[in-house]
Amino acid sequence: MASPWWQRAVVYQLYPRSFSDSNGDGVGDLRGVVDRLDYLEWLGVGGLWLNPIHPSPNADWGYDVADYCDVHPELGTLADADRLIAAANRRGIEIVLDLVPGHTSDEHPWFSDASKRGWYIWSDEAREGTSVFGGPSWTERDGAWYFHAFHAKQPNVNWLNDEVRDAFDRILRFWFDRGVAGFRIDVSHDFVRDGEGHVRRDLTHDVLRSWRRIADEYDPPRVLIGETWVHDLAELMTFYGQGDELHMAFNFPFLFASLEELGAVAARTEALLPEGAWPIWALSNHDVVRFPTRMCDGDEAKVRRALRILLSLRGTPVLYQGDELGLEQVAVPPDRIRDVAERDGCRTPIPWTRSGGWREPWLPLGDTSRNVEDERSDPASVLNLVRELIAARSTHV
Ligand code: GLC
Ligand code: CA
Numbered sequence: 001m002a003s004p005w006w007q008r009a010v011v012y013q014l015y016p017r018s019f020s021d022s023n024g025d026g027v028g029d030l031r032g033v034v035d036r037l038d039y040l041e042w043l044g045v046g047g048l049w050l051n052p053i054h055p056s057p058n059a060d061w062g063y064d065v066a067d068y069c070d071v072h073p074e075l076g077t078l079a080d081a082d083r084l085i086a087a088a089n090r091r092g093i094e095i096v097l098d099l100v101p102g103h104t105s106d107e108h109p110w111f112s113d114a115s116k117r118g119w120y121i122w123s124d125e126a127r128e129g130t131s132v133f134g135g136p137s138w139t140e141r142d143g144a145w146y147f148h149a150f151h152a153k154q155p156n157v158n159w160l161n162d163e164v165r166d167a168f169d170r171i172l173r174f175w176f177d178r179g180v181a182g183f184r185i186d187v188s189h190d191f192v193r194d195g196e197g198h199v200r201r202d203l204t205h206d207v208l209r210s211w212r213r214i215a216d217e218y219d220p221p222r223v224l225i226g227e228t229w230v231h232d233l234a235e236l237m238t239f240y241g242q243g244d245e246l247h248m249a250f251n252f253p254f255l256f257a258s259l260e261e262l263g264a265v266a267a268r269t270e271a272l273l274p275e276g277a278w279p280i281w282a283l284s285n286h287d288v289v290r291f292p293t294r295m296c297d298g299d300e301a302k303v304r305r306a307l308r309i310l311l312s313l314r315g316t317p318v319l320y321q322g323d324e325l326g327l328e329q330v331a332v333p334p335d336r337i338r339d340v341a342e343r344d345g346c347r348t349p350i351p352w353t354r355s356g357g358w359r360e361p362w363l364p365l366g367d368t369s370r371n372v373e374d375e376r377s378d379p380a381s382v383l384n385l386v387r388e389l390i391a392a393r394s395t396h397v
Contacts, residue, residue, distance in 0.1 A: 005094055005181070006223045006247065007278055008397045009046025010311065010390050011318045015286050016050055016075050017061070017362060018349045019321055024359045028349065030076035030084050039372065041091045043324060043383075044390035048088065049096040049184045049225070051286055053081065057107050059153035061339060061347075062098075063186060064105035068171045085179040094181035096225065101168055101207075102191030103154040106141075110167075111155055119164050120155050121147040121195060129197055133340050137197060147197040149187075151340060159192040159203060165210070172214050172222075182215070182223030188246065189228045189239065205238070208245040215247075223247045225280065231256075233265075233272050240277040248280035248316060255282055259295050259302055262309050270314070279315030283307075284323050290346045293329035300326060304385060311389035319386070321350055325375055326382035330366030338363065 020032030030053065040048065052062030055072045062072070071081050085095050110116045123145045129137035131150055138145040139152040146155045157164055172183070185191075185208075190199040192207060208224070215222040228239045228249040239249040257265045269279055283291035283306055296302035303326045310317045330348040337344050349361040351371035358365065375383035 003397070004220065004223070005046060006225075006316055008394070009094070009316065010044065010393065011047040011049055011096070011316055012040060012043070012045040012324075013049045013282070013285060013318055013320045014051070015321055015347055016053055018347055020350065020352070021358055021361070025074070026358065026360045026362050027074045029074065030071065030080040034080075034084050034087050037087055037091055037093065040093060042376075043387055044394065045319070046092060047094040047096055047181065049318070050098065052098045052100060057105055057153065059105070059151050059340070063100050064103070064107075064151065064154045065100050066105040066107045067109075068100075069174050082178060089179065095179070096182045096184055096223065097175055097180050098186060099168075099171070099183040100186040101157065101159075102187045102193075103148060103150060103156045106153045106155050116163075118161050119158055119167075121158050121193060121197060123147070123195075127196070147193065149190075149193070149197070156193050156197065157191075158195075159200070159207060160194065165207065169210070169214060172211060176215070176218050176222050180222070182225060182247075184225045184227060185211075185246070186227055187229070188226030188249075189230050205241060205245060208239065209241060212241075212244050212246075226250060228252070233268055236269075237272050237274055237277070240274050243274070243276055248278055250280055250282060255285070255288065255291075257295075259306055262306065266309070266313055279313070280318060281310055281313050281315055282318040282320065283310055284320035284346065285318075286320065286347055287341075287343055288346065290320075290322065290327060290329045292326050298328055300382065303382060307382070307386055308389065311386065311393060320346075324383050324386040325351075325370045325372065327351075327370055328367070330364065332364060332366075336364050 017028045019028040020036045021028050022031035053071050053075050054065045055067045055070050056062045056064050071078050088095050110119050126145055127138045131137040133151050148154050148156055192200045192204040194200050215224055224246050225248045226239050226246040228236055229252055230236050233253055236249050239246045254265045292303045329345045332344040344363055348363045348366050349358050351368040353371055353373045354368055356365045356368050375381035
């Protein structure tokens with residue numbers, strides 16, 4: 001039996017607002033992604049994971065979803081999403097979307113619908129607790145308090161309610177039916193909370209198993225990739241279940257290791273992986289300082305070493321957009337910071353040319369000496385190294 005696409009592919013994490021802008025409004029969009037499929041095909045990636053593309057007030061840049069079954073107008077339309085899926089598939093590239101099940105936007109119609117009060121976590125009295133972004137995790141609205149693990153504009157969803165489960169089952173099917181190859185599941189280690197906001201791991205696993213059954217109904221089966229932000233590798237392994245939960249669980253101990261430790265963490269991971277389970281590796285993402293800055297002090301020789309490790313391990317490597325250029329963290333000036341947790345420096349636009357290739361982008365570009373055009377034409381560039389490493393993998397998988 002041939003292995004599934006996600007075991008053969010290198011996956012590219014694409015942050016849509018900062019990838020490619022087709023209409024010059026300064027915000028990357030889905031048509032911009034279609035315009036750049038040539039580049040992604042040339043690079044050799046087999047899957048794109050797109051950060052959230054849905055309508056959102058952007059209190060947490062798309063992770064506060066106001067409608068799971070539509071596209072943010074700044075990024076395009078549902079028809080653009082369909083066109084992207086089709087155009088990518090024609091080039092042998094699969095599309096993976098981000099699924100945010102832990103919370104919606106407070107501007108999601110569910111939240112103001114009185115008949116759906118039981119879809120969120122409410123308390124009649126103020127409760128103690130601190131949110132991940134700082135500040136209280138309970139916020140008052142019309143005389144009652146709702147729980148939010150993150151921003152006050154991200155009320156947590158009540159997973160103890162079966163109607164919520166049904167609603168998300170429909171969301172999964174909505175996108176799977178459109179040809180989406182899978183989901184990266186946000187906060188997949190603790191999105192299920194009880195009435196007091198406490199994590200319910202047992203039920204988290206239960207929901208993951210029910211989604212795996214849905215993913216397996218499809219031909220080919222859809223893939224579930226978890227943002228399992230846990231620091232203990234043994235605990236990480238529990239999210240593979242008995243081969244009936246996540247297909248791949250993101251490995252944060254690997255991502256946060258030093259360059260010198262990467263090999264050892266990879267070996268420990270392999271030793272702990274359950275029979276038949278498939279590892280996934282990433283060095284950067286949209287929440288952390290870019291690896292060339294964090295792990296390599298900007299030293300290009302070290303950047304090359306890290307990329308060689310990432311792209312030669314057994315498993316699925318994920319490149320965060322810009323990793324292929326050796327892009328460093330950008331020092332975003334304080335007056336240009338847009339994110340509540342100031343993660344902007346890893347979310348700046350991709351420099352396509354020395355002058356950037358953007359018209360007034362929503363975040364500043366930073367240093368454009370590493371850019372696609374120049375690196376593409378330089379056989380000795382980091383970009384061409386990454387392309388060669390990807391090509392070399394494809395002869396082994
Ligand atoms: C995940 C996302 C992050 C977001 C958070 C809350 O960690 O990767 O960007 O802020 O969830 O949704
Ligand atoms: Ca645009």
